[in-house]
Amino acid sequence: MFGTLMLIAIPTVLFRLLGAFGVGRFATWRVSVLHGLAVMLVFTASAHFVPSALGPMPGHHDLVAMVPPFVPFPRLAVYATGVLELLGAAGLVRKATRPKAGLGLAALFVLMLPANIHAAVEQIPFNGEPATPLWFRIPEQVIFIAVALWAYVPARAAAARRADGVPA
Numbered sequence: 001m002f003g004t005l006m007l008i009a010i011p012t013v014l015f016r017l018l019g020a021f022g023v024g025r026f027a028t029w030r031v032s033v034l035h036g037l038a039v040m041l042v043f044t045a046s047a048h049f050v051p052s053a054l055g056p057m058p059g060h061h062d063l064v065a066m067v068p069p070f071v072p073f074p075r076l077a078v079y080a081t082g083v084l085e086l087l088g089a090a091g092l093v094r095k096a097t098r099p100k101a102g103l104g105l106a107a108l109f110v111l112m113l114p115a116n117i118h119a120a121v122e123q124i125p126f127n128g129e130p131a132t133p134l135w136f137r138i139p140e141q142v143i144f145i146a147v148a149l150w151a152y153v154p155a156r157a158a159a160a161r162r163a164d165g166v167p168a
Helices: 003-020 029-046 060-066 074-093 098-121 134-163
Strands: none
Touching (some): 003 029, 003 134, 029 098, 029 134
């Protein structure tokens, strides 16, 4: 249940430790957290393309089962969201694309919320494991949305301050 959060937390701490040892790219918690989100997205996106029961993570069939009935072409939706997660991860690691990637990922996470709710309410298992309860899924998704917006908001706020003549 906490695996996805650990896929952000552990890389974040490792990136920040690299920053503490002088790797300038990871000199701030913000950049380390955003790179942690990118790592998580690479892992979760891979599940969109691999068969279920291939390893400890869910696979394509598990994710298709999560798609609510009102979404047309569920297999295609799973592939498309996997591609979008990979593009978002790539966008997060480049400073120039980080704000747009953050905004796009926040929108993607909001759009994926019905699938998470559907999976919890219908008790859809992942890779044979019990379904993650709704009380955990929604706050987890809110964390993902907040981190993605963190990639977007500070850059926009700094740009607005510069436009007003206030040094950023």
